[in-house]
Amino acid sequence: MKRITRNIFTAFFGMALVLVSCETTELDLTADPNFLTPEQSSPDFLLNAVQEDFVRQFEGDADNDPNDNWASGGNTTGDGFNELGMELTRVVNMSGRNYVSVYQGSDMSDEWDNAYRTLANIRTLEPLAEASELFTHLGMANFFEAYLFVTMVDFFGDVPYSEAAIADDNFNPVADPGASIYDAALALLDQAIANFNATESALPPTDLYYGGDEDQWIKACNTLKMKIYLQRRLVDASAAASFNAIVAGGDYIDATADDFLFSWGATSASQPDNRHPRYGINYTVSGGGDYMSNWLMNLMTTSNDPRTRYYFYRQTTAVPGAEIPPDEETLNCSLEAPPQHYIDGGYTFCYLPNGYWGRDHGDADGIPPDGLLRTVYGTYPVGGKFDDDSFEAIGLVAGAAGLGISNLLTAFDIDFKIAEMALAANDEPGARTALLDGVTKSIAKVQAFAATRLGSADGSFEPDAAAVTAYIDAVGTAYDAADTAGKWDILGEQLFIASFGNGVEPYNFYRRTGAPTTLQANLEPNPDVFVRSMYYPTNSVNNNSSISQKANQQQPVFWDNNGSAPAAN
Numbered sequence: 398m399k400r401i402t403r404n405i406f407t408a409f410f411g412m413a414l415v416l417v418s419c420e421t422t423e424l425d426l427t428a429d430p431n432f433l434t435p436e437q438s439s440p441d442f443l444l445n446a447v448q449e450d451f452v453r454q455f456e457g458d459a460d461n462d463p464n465d466n467w468a469s470g471g472n473t474t475g476d477g478f479n480e481l482g483m484e485l486t487r488v489v490n491m492s493g494r495n496y497v498s499v500y501q502g503s504d505m506s507d508e509w510d511n512a513y514r515t516l517a518n519i520r521t522l523e524p525l526a527e528a529s530e531l532f533t534h535l536g537m538a539n540f541f542e543a544y545l546f547v548t549m550v551d552f553f554g555d556v557p558y559s560e561a562a563i564a565d566d567n568f569n570p571v572a573d574p575g576a577s578i579y580d581a582a583l584a585l586l587d588q589a590i591a592n593f594n595a596t597e598s599a600l601p602p603t604d605l606y607y608g609g610d611e612d613q614w615i616k617a618c619n620t621l622k623m624k625i626y627l628q629r630r631l632v633d634a635s636a637a638a639s640f641n642a643i644v645a646g647g648d649y650i651d652a653t654a655d656d657f658l659f660s661w662g663a664t665s666a667s668q669p670d671n672r673h674p675r676y677g678i679n680y681t682v683s684g685g686g687d688y689m690s691n692w693l694m695n696l697m698t699t700s701n702d703p704r705t706r707y708y709f710y711r712q713t714t715a716v717p718g719a720e721i722p723p724d725e726e727t728l729n730c731s732l733e734a735p736p737q738h739y740i741d742g743g744y745t746f747c748y749l750p751n752g753y754w755g756r757d758h759g760d761a762d763g764i765p766p767d768g769l770l771r772t773v774y775g776t777y778p779v780g781g782k783f784d785d786d787s788f789e790a791i792g793l794v795a796g797a798a799g800l801g802i803s804n805l806l807t808a809f810d811i812d813f814k815i816a817e818m819a820l821a822a823n824d825e826p827g828a829r830t831a832l833l834d835g836v837t838k839s840i841a842k843v844q845a846f847a848a849t850r851l852g853s854a855d856g857s858f859e860p861d862a863a864a865v866t867a868y869i870d871a872v873g874t875a876y877d878a879a880d881t882a883g884k885w886d887i888l889g890e891q892l893f894i895a896s897f898g899n900g901v902e903p904y905n906f907y908r909r910t911g912a913p914t915t916l917q918a919n920l921e922p923n924p925d926v927f928v929r930s931m932y933y934p935t936n937s938v939n940n941n942s943s944i945s946q947k948a949n950q951q952q953p954v955f956w957d958n959n960g961s962a963p964a965a966n
Contacts, residue, residue: 440534441602443522448605450515451541452659454508454548455479455901456803459670459677466511476507477674478552479803482900485928486907487916488893489900490688490756494921496928496950502935505553509934512549513561516542520562533600536592536614543582543589544621544805550575551628551905554930554954557944569943575955576632579625586618593618606657617657619643620650620806627814628905629956630821640818649811653842656807663780663800672799673779675898680781680791680799684712684768688756692917694772695745697894698753703860703868704843706784708897710775710796711752714788718748727767730760736922744917752788759919776847778802778898783847785855797850804899809838813892813902817910820884829876832888836872839895840865882914889913909956911963919966927962929953 450466457476458467467476481500484491493499519538526534549556558578560570593611600609607613626633626640643649650656662671670677678686689709697705717724718731725732728748735746746757754771756762769790776783782796804810812835819827844859876887889912893903906912908929928950938946951962 438521438525440522440525440529440531443518443525444534444537444601445603445605446518447515447522447538447541448603450511450518451545452803452805453477454511454515454545455805455899456659456674457507459672459674466514467507478508478548479898479900480675481552481931482902482904483898484900486893486900486903487690487692487758488897488903489690489693490760491758491919492688492756492761494759494761494919495924497925500928500931500950502932502938502946505931505934506936508549508552509937512545513557515545517562530598531601532592532595532597533609533611533614534597536589536611537601537604539585539589539592540614540618540621543585546578547582547621547625547628548901550578550954551901552931552954553933554947554952557941569941571943576629579629579955583622583625586622589618590615605659613655613657616648616650616655617806619646619648620657620811623649623811623814624806627818628909630818631909631958632956637818637822640814644815650806650808651811653808653838653845656842657805658807659803659805661780661799661801661803663798666793666799673801673803675774676779676781676799676801679773679779680793680795681768682793684791685771685773686768687773688760689753689772689774690917691745691747691749691753691755691757693894693897694753694755695749696890696915698749698751700871701864701868702894703840703865704777704894704897706775706858706860707777707843707847708775709753709772710782710784710791711754711772711788712790713754713770714752716748716750716752716754719750727765727770728754729762729765730757736920738918738922739920742918757920758917759921759924761920776850777843778804778846780850783851783854783856783858785858787855796852796854800850802846804896807838807842809835809842809895810892810899810902811835812838813888813895816888817906820881820888825881825884828884828888829873832876832891833869833873835895836869836891840869882912885910885912886915887913890915907963908953908959911959916963924966926951927966929957929962 453467455478457480480489483489491499519542522538523535526532526538546556546558555572555575556578557570558573558581560567593614607617623640623643626636630636630640661673663673665671666677675687694709696702697708715721717728723731730747733747735744739746749755752772754767773791774781776796778801780797780799780801782791812831816828816831816835819831847859872887872891876884879887889906889910892906893913896902930947930950930952932950933944933946938944953959
């Protein structure tokens with residue numbers, strides 16, 4: 398059956414097939430030559446488009462490139478699910494003193510648009526690949542669709558799916574229940590595995606994730622199943638058994654070499670910009686575009702975390718209010734007293750010592766002239782500069798020039814998921830083992846990644862094996878000394894640290910568990926209730942009669958059955 402899509406503005410579907418080429422030399426001149434029909438599309442180019450647009454769903458865009466689906470570019474709040482999740486969980490700064498003003502329906506259009514354009518390309522690809530027995534193409538498309546729409550549910554809740562990009566006369570697709578989309582994703586992954594096991598007529602000429610290794614794709618499918626089971630464990634009595642069955646089978650991502658990630662080429666800074674998007678936003682002539690999180694930097698520096706110098710690059714030796722006098726122009730809060738709830742909670746306020754120049758959660762003081770002073774992303778994972786105490790201002794090309802990675806499904810994160818399942822089952826020793834495995838793999842991954850990206854940086858500042866061992870031992874000691882609630886906090890903190898660059902996993906964990914309870918509070922004492930799902934895009938609500946806007950952002954997704962939002966607001 399041939400399924401043809403068209404541009405459905407209400408769900409931002411669309412037949413604008415990015416990177417798609419025509420394979421015929423003859424065109425019907427009575428038709429618009431700027432738009433390709435499915436019959437003129439190449440499965441290879443369609444798959445290329447899906448592969449890039451998939452990672453853009455998580456990372457967004459850095460430079461308003463007209464060749465992709467990110468109309469607002471990377472310099473606005475809301476570009477990519479990773480950024481959204483990191484802001485909400487204090488992994489990076491959230492700029493805005495209450496959640497309603499920061500995350501509005503108008504901020505969500507890029508993610509929504511990209512998801513449905515990607516689905517449209519998948520729907521166009523499928524009949525072409527089926528007709529040519531391109532089963533690996535189909536398996537990859539199945540996988541991307543499952544991952545994409547599981548994540549759409551995680552952020553929006555119920556979304557159009559079963560009626561999306563199927564019929565070209567349905568301008569008002571209904572929103573499917575999130576639980577049914579999760580079920581459909583599991584079925585897609587079974588289908589993907591069958592396709593990867595089938596004998597194809599040809600492999601995709603470009604596989605940006607696994608280079609055509611179908612065994613690794615099957616591991617990724619099983620790992621994504623584990624993620625699905627873990628995420629719905631609160632509402633699915635069989636989830637733990639299904640999760641543990643995959644662990645027992647062993648065919649999942651348990652080694653870093655099998656990680657499902659996207660590697661950014663860093664060969665071009667414009668159209669297309671293939672540097673890591675967070676690098677492109679921060680390594681500019683005017684300096685950093687993001688603020689690092691004071692909460693995360695304080696947690697890592699005070700615990701001697703060996704990943705600190707890889708995560709953060711300091712452009713200056715001192716911060717106003719710490720080693721040098723307060724400065725109203727560059728750091729206004731250095732002249733202010735901390736709010737009472739910060740004093741009561743024992744939170745750091747405004748500044749940290751030793752040049753770690755970031756911002757507190759919900760600091761909305763505007764943009765002072767501090768771009769070449771604030772701490773920015775370092776080597777890992779965006780391909781920036783390693784912090785070797787050089788304290789040089791960044792520029793357009795520095796460090797590894799954006800030769801970064803986007804972690805999606807990783808061995809270290811699966812260890813944290815195994816730890817969560819164990820701790821939820823009151824298996825505290827099992828959780829400890831998995832927790833320390835995750836920390837160990839994360840540190841090793843960071844150091845291996847940086848080994849080829851230090852450039853002219855002074856490698857003597859890298860932590861040695863003794864420092865790494867001491868840190869891992871300290872995590873284990875703290876876990877042993879903690880009560881059950883404290884063990885959840887330690888698991889959450891270590892997950893958040895290891896996930897740096899990926900905001901999806903911390904955001905889901907935080908809503909699912911309420912841990913860690915140690916997160917820095919919002920600067921605003923009453924910032925509204927924590928965001929449990931995003932508003933639908935305003936354009937979609939206005940143009941799709943089947944969708945109504947949520948009353949507020951406290952509507953939980955189907956797997957979040959906690960009675961209240963996480964405590965650290």
